[in-house]
Amino acid sequence: MIYFPYFRGKQYELITIRESAPTLSASSFVPIVEPVKSQLSGLSKTIDTTLEEGASIIVIVNPRIGDFSGSNAELVNLINEKHGEDKQVIVGVLLDESTTLEQASAIIDTFEGHDIALVHSGFSQSKALAAAIEGNDAIAFSVFEDGKSGKLYQMHFKHQQHRVLLRDGFEKRRNADHPNVEVFSDLHLTYGLEGTTGFADFLMVGDDYQESGGPAYTVAIHLTYINAADDDIMYIRHFKSDRQDTPTDPAGKFAEALAKLISHLGSPDNQYYETSAIAEFRELHDKGHYPGLGYVKKLAMKHHIETFAQYFEDNPAQ
Structure with missing residues (x-):
């Protein structure tokens, strides 16, 4: 278990997990999902698909944003009633500035029999929490959000077998400003x-959560790649539309951005793995088809996961 992509449970995020489930399983990657929509059919289907492929999944049961930020009873019921015996469904407990030690302990007690992943994101009572969970074998993971859980904080959990660092690599800007x-x-x-x-990371979406995007003045395809010329650091290219001054014609703007991607793929500078997502971008270009911006984001997320999968397959010592 090396990589833990962090998703918000919107439609295309969940579809990405389902379509990537074979890759996640083969690479032992573990997706983290923070559900944000009260309609649970998509999440339930995603959990089922992940389990069918033999992968594990972390589901945060106390989301801080979206439809469950006020009440999570339906989410708790889904995990306990439908997946009470599924060991590969790991219960994520989000520990932020507003979480109390009593609340955290109550959530852990609610899911007795499940493995627990603690997601440390601004919680302040690290010493007390570490003492409270000492000897609790159900606490299987600690995910530390960079900038919200410092090194001294993390030291309290140094004896845990699986410790994960979550860092947001995506710089939030207007598309035109990338x-x-x-x-x-x-x-x-x-x-x-x-x-x-x-x-862990928030893929090429970033931590900034929005219910829906605004009008696309600039259409951009955000695609990550491993830069072999720079110590295998991951870079990101932003393929942007030429037109950026009005919110009209997203299909035409996507075609402009896609043409730049296809041109780059044929250049000597290209370092992209030929993932299934890249193959689909080529197909969209050949057909002149615009699938919608949500679909484009899904392809970019799949590419991100497949890039890491290919990299670790090629570099097993990492």
Whole structure:
């Protein structure tokens, strides 16, 4: 278990997990899902698909955003009633600034028999929590969000077998303001130096949660790649539409961005793995088809996962 992609449970995020389930299983990657929609059929289907492929999944049962931020009773019922015996469904407990030690302990007690993943994201009572869970074998993972759980905080959980560092590699800007290419992350190379046994990110979506996107003045395809010329650091390219001044014609703007991607794939500078997502981008270009921006984001997320899968297959010592 090396990589833990962190998803918000919107439609295309869940579809990404389902379509990537064979890759996740083969690579022993573990997706983390923070459900945000009260309609649970998509999440339930995603859990089922993941289990069918033999992969594990972490489901956060106390989301801080979205439809469950007020009440999570239906989410608790889904996990306990439908997946009470499924060991590969790991219960994620989000520990942020508003979480009390009593609340955290109550959630852990509610899911007796399940493995637990603690997601440390601004929680302050680390010493007391570490004492409270000492000897509790159900606590299988600690995921530390970078910038919200410092090294002294993490020291209290140093005896846990699986410790994961979560870092957001995506710089939030208007699409028009992105440079053509920039560094995304080196965490896949340095997580061991950070004292952790695995790493996590918010893919090429970023931590900034929005219910829905605004009008697309600039359409961009955000695609990560491993830069072999720079110590295998992960970079990201932003293939942007030429037109950026009005919110009209997203299909035409997507065609402009896609043409830049296809041109780059044929250039000497291309370092992209030929993932299934890249193959589909080529097909969309050949057909002149615009599938919608949610679908484009799904392809970029799949590519991100497949890139790490290919990299670790090629570099098993990492």
